[in-house]
Amino acid sequence: MTERRGFATRIGVILATAGSAVGLGNVWRFPYVTGQNGGATFILIYIGCLLLLGVPGMLSEFIIGRRGQSNAARAYHNFSGSRLWRLVGHLGILTSTIILGFYAVVAGWCLQYLFASIVGSLSGDAQYVADYFTSFSTNPWKPCLWGVAFVLLTHFVIVRGVQRGIERTSKILMPLLILLMLVIVVASCSLPGAWQGVTFLFKPDFSHLNHHVMLDALGQAFFSLSLGTACLCTYASYFSRDTHLLRAASQIAFIDLGIAILSGLMIFPAVFAVGVEPSQGPSLIFVTLPNVFQQAFSTVPLLGRIIAILFYALLVFAALTSTISMHEIGTAYFTEELHLPRSRSAWILTTVCSVLAILCSLSVGAVESISVLGQSLLDFCDNLTAKFMLPLGGLLTSIFIGWFANQRDVREEFTNRGTVARGLFPVYQLAVRFIVPVLIVLVFLHQFELL
Secondary structure: OOOOOOOOOHHHHHHHHHHHHOOHHHHHHHHHHHHHOOOHHHHHHHHHHHHHHHHHHHHHHHHHHHHHOOOHHHHHHHHHOOHHHHHHHHHHHHHHHHHHHHHHHHHHHHHHHHHHHHHOOOOOOHHHHHHHHHHHHOOOOHHHHHHHHHHHHHHHHHOOOHHHHHHHHHHHHHHHHHHHHHHHHHHHHOOOOOHHHHHHHHOOOHHHOOHHHHHHHHHHHHHHOOOOOOHHHHHHOOOOOOOOHHHHHHHHHHHHHHHHHHHHHHHHHHHHHOOOOOOOOOHHHHHHHHHHHHHHOOOOHHHHHHHHHHHHHHHHHHHHHHHHHHHHHHHHHHHHHOOOOHHHHHHHHHHHHHHHHHHHHHHOOOOOOOEEOOEEHHHHHHHHHHHHHHHHHHHHHHHHHHHHOOHHHHHHHHOOOOOOOHHHHHHHHHHHHHHHHHHHHHHHHHHOOOO
């Protein structure tokens, strides 16, 4: 087995780990969930959820990963000395593999829309754009092709290793992602009537505040940071011993929040400028926005096309930073547990996820018989991971760190062997023992619509 190499630079640690958290959940889900929950009021609650749930949750996975210095399953085993807790790592690996399979389908849609924007295939009225998405997503081979292409694109990065693949790519993609967002934000905010969208995003209206808003913010904080997938645990195994874990978690949460707010600034000013309802659901990205860009920049059609190209390019970049981290979880596991070369381990996961991506894509409409419990395979995988596997993984991790792990070892990792943040350890310990488990249970119940 080849020597295990970690991240080479501190900026590489932050950008790669932030990239694993920043994905379509920020650029796609955050704007429409914010729109459904009243804008600025939701954002304020979301910030509180990041502090109470997000940062302590990240720290727990960081502590396990860096202490274990190995793939997720072995890291839990090394920390606990028990094969029982190793199952939590296995759960994270299985969860991330399933997510990568169906996530690649949506990422493939982004690739198709980037291509369509470049060649001008998205030009038309609202009905044309809606029909375009239906026609494409139910096509028996095009979405499959784009989904597999995205898995292979991810594979190309993974086989190059942690430093030459993951770290180097993250150093390129994350700055590009932010740059593209800033360009679109400037263009969107310059539209007539755009200020109404900015106000919606930043001026709280507490008449919208209720328990549903709070639970949606809690769920967004949990899912947007990739908690429960073993991705943070795996990346932390590549951290150096002098990485300040609390600072890294705080910086990543800040970047996650910043990307989410920039997403809102890209979308809401344009949406308000053309009079579209800001609470549009998941169809916002693929059905509503192409027409919004055309209407908003109708006086300069070329600019509208350029903005659409930049927007779908940044969606591809955001998706890729996430799929890279999900692929690495399984690749690290096969490499270290089966003692295989990295390239062969990567091919195992690429093959499995490509097959799953094809089946999920076909289940959307081309082959309706590919269903589970009356749902398309894609929806089933999405619901299985989001409603059950992710919250369970996050809950078990917090319980393990708070109640079963050797607290001297936890404190040693949290404080970098007593050199940093010593006074904050009791605060973290209180959060991970009591606050985080309760909040994850609330996420669990909310996902099943029991709250």
